[in-house]
Amino acid sequence: MDSPSSERSSVQDPLISYAIEIGWTPLSRDEATTLRRGETGTLLYSTLRQKLIDLNPGIVTVENGDGIVGRIESIRTNIEGNAEILRWLRGQQSVYVETEKRERNVQVIDFDHPSENIFHVTDEWQFTTGRREESGRADVMFAVNGIPVAIVETKSARRSEAIQEGFDRIKKYHRLIPEMMAHPQVFDLTNLLEFRYGVTWNLDHKNVFDWKDEEPGNFEKKVKRFFARERFLKMLRHWIIFFKKDDELQKIVLRQHQSRAVEKVVERALDPAKSRGLVWHTQGSGKTFTMIEAAEQILEQRAFEKPTVLMLVDRTELEAQLFGNLMGYGRTPVVARSKSHLREIFESDYRGLIVSMIHKFDGTDANLCTRGNVFVLVDEAHRSTSGELGTYLVGALPNATLIGFTGTPIDRIAYGKGTFKVFGKDDPRNQEVRLR
Numbered sequence: 001m002d003s004p005s006s007e008r009s010s011v012q013d014p015l016i017s018y019a020i021e022i023g024w025t026p027l028s029r030d031e032a033t034t035l036r037r038g039e040t041g042t043l044l045y046s047t048l049r050q051k052l053i054d055l056n057p058g059i060v061t062v063e064n065g066d067g068i069v070g071r072i073e074s075i076r077t078n079i080e081g082n083a084e085i086l087r088w089l090r091g092q093q094s095v096y097v098e099t100e101k102r103e104r105n106v107q108v109i110d111f112d113h114p115s116e117n118i119f120h121v122t123d124e125w126q127f128t129t130g131r132r133e134e135s136g137r138a139d140v141m142f143a144v145n146g147i148p149v150a151i152v153e154t155k156s157a158r159r160s161e162a163i164q165e166g167f168d169r170i171k172k173y174h175r176l177i178p179e180m181m182a183h184p185q186v187f188d189l190t191n192l193l194e195f196r197y198g199v200t201w202n203l204d205h206k207n208v209f210d211w212k213d214e215e216p217g218n219f220e221k222k223v224k225r226f227f228a229r230e231r232f233l234k235m236l237r238h239w240i241i242f243f244k245k246d247d248e249l250q251k252i253v254l255r256q257h258q259s260r261a262v263e264k265v266v267e268r269a270l271d272p273a274k275s276r277g278l279v280w281h282t283q284g285s286g287k288t289f290t291m292i293e294a295a296e297q298i299l300e301q302r303a304f305e306k307p308t309v310l311m312l313v314d315r316t317e318l319e320a321q322l323f324g325n326l327m328g329y330g331r332t333p334v335v336a337r338s339k340s341h342l343r344e345i346f347e348s349d350y351r352g353l354i355v356s357m358i359h360k361f362d363g364t365d366a367n368l369c370t371r372g373n374v375f376v377l378v379d380e381a382h383r384s385t386s387g388e389l390g391t392y393l394v395g396a397l398p399n400a401t402l403i404g405f406t407g408t409p410i411d412r413i414a415y416g417k418g419t420f421k422v423f424g425k426d427d428p429r430n431q432e433v434r435l436r
Contacts (some may be wrong), residue, residue: 010140011154012123018183018223018243019121024142026124039128039135042179043073045119048108048146055107055116055145068095068106077178079249081199083242085183085271088149090237094158105140109144109222111237114229118145118203126150127180136169136177141184142227147417148239149236150227151181151200152188160255162191171203185240186253188226195222199240209255238262238297238340243290243328265294268302269375269401278381287405288322291377294403306351307373312358314380317334319357326355336360343368346396358389366380366395374400381406 020026021369027035027044049069060068072088075081094103110116116341120143120337128135140152143255153166155262173180187207189196198208213222225231246347254262256344261279268277281287295309311333313319319335326333336342336356345354346369356380374397394402413434 007154008123008139010156011190015140015190016121018220019142019227022224022227023229024119024121025228027120028375029122029124029126029251032120032122032125035146039126040130042127042148042183043068043069044120044143044146046146047120047143048072048386051118051145052108055110056104058099059095059104060106064095075182079242079251081182081186081269082201082211082251083249085147086236086240086242087184089144089149089185108147109236111233114233117229117233120144120146121239125180127177129177129179132154132178132313135270136173136180138173138180141297144233144236148183150186150188150232151184152190155189155191157192159191163189163194163196166190167205167208170200174201174203174326185236190219190223192219193217193430195219195226197226197253199251202251207252208340212256213426235259239418241293241329243325243330245328252289252291254289258286261290262294262297265377266297266301266404268403270301271297273399275399277401278402279405281405281407283407287379287407288325291379291405292326292331295375295377296331298331299353304373304375307375308351308354308357308369308371310354310374310376312356312376312378313356316357318379319355323355326353329340339364358393361389361392361396364392364396367398368396370397370399371397376400376402377406378402388391395431 008372012172016026016343024030032044032432033039033041035046035296036042037045047387049065053062053065065113071093076083084093086110088106091107091109094105096102097104122221123140124142125138125148125165126135127137138151141148142150142152151170153169155166159165170187170189175236184200186197186199195211197211211222211226213225215221235253239259240251241254242249242251261281265277265279268274279287281290289312295311296308296404298309301307311322313322323333323335329357331353333353333355334345334350336345336354339362342354342356343364349369349371376393376397401419
């Protein structure tokens with residue numbers, strides 16, 4: 001069995017070195033402990049306070065800065081508190097500005113200008129509540145603007161159960177010292193040969209994923225690509241999702257194939273020269289959340305000037321399921337109750353999210369909505385657009401961008417009922433996005 005010092009030299013130290021090479025600033029254990037005001041501290045307090053003032057002129061001041069830091073520090077030590085921290089990170093929390101007599105959102109991270117943020121990496125992050133049994137030491141901690149965002153457990157490749165041991169440590173931290181886990185959003189487990197990731201406050205083993213790379217086994221490239229500052233900020237901004245299921249808050253992270261598919265969908269939506277796209281997914285690929293996040297990002301795009309996003313399914317139970325998932329995600333869509341209601345929605349020039357069954361387009365008049373900032377995401381596209389329904393859809397929304405999602409292999413349908421003809425006309429047959 002390797003000693004702790006051997007594990008540090010073979011895995012932990014190289015990981016930190018690679019992070020430094022891509023722009024993370026190193027902090028020694030003593031420097032970090034000082035910034036934390038001791039081992040009971042959860043934040044790099046002075047760093048956070050200064051960045052809040054820098055990023056929020058006129059909103060965060062020397063006078064109220066400590067109070068805001070206190071709010072960020074004192075969140076609940078559970079999944080609800082962790083969700084609140086993500087809202088802070090995304091600039092969705094507010095403070096009252098006396099001079100303006102109104103609430104203003106507080107920017108904690110400048111997502112649009114990564115270089116305006118402070119990226120720290122440190123090791124041996126010792127935390128204690130003051131009780132001996134309530135203490136622990138994270139191998140590596142990453143922080144952005146003074147807030148811990150990622151915790152890493154590093155183990156020797158010689159240990160046969162290294163990854164499981166690391167995961168057990170993460171679970172132990174949640175159980176015994178949840179204060180240390182209140183702020184970090186993701187965790188990583190590595191032993192050089194493997195590099196896995198998951199989200200904090202989701203300790204289901206099936207939700208811990210391999211970080212896939214073009215060169216399997218290249219530890220340096222895996223570390224540098226996972227912690228690449230722009231990519232990492234994008235993950236904090238978009239790929240971590242809190243949602244409710246059976247009235248219980250849950251948390252997931254979109255996997256690499258999902259985030260790639262979302263980016264491709266948004267890229268296609270932004271392309272004025274193309275208006276079709278096809279995503280091929282497989283069972284268990286997380287297609288529903290891929291569609292929901294794609295819709296969310298399209299709706300947030302300022303370039304579209306208040307767009308309309310229509311999510312189409314072909315069965316009643318799928319419509320109810322999609323509606324439930326959207327509500328759990330925090331988005332309330334308008335559901336088309338009938339053919340006439342669908343027509344009324346578009347005739348009213350509704351902007352926002354609509355859920356409907358494809359059958360409600362049957363017999364719809366041509367040119368129902370001719371706006372170009374209409375985006376249609378079609379679930380099970382190989383079924384939904386078969387027969388005349390695809391024709392009615394295209395005729396009713398002639399200038400819309402149509403993105404199909406299908407689990408049926410493309411080759412089998414390319415010359416069948418027209419899935420590829422409807423959704424893939426802008427690309428060669430081998431250019432569809434594969435979600436798997």
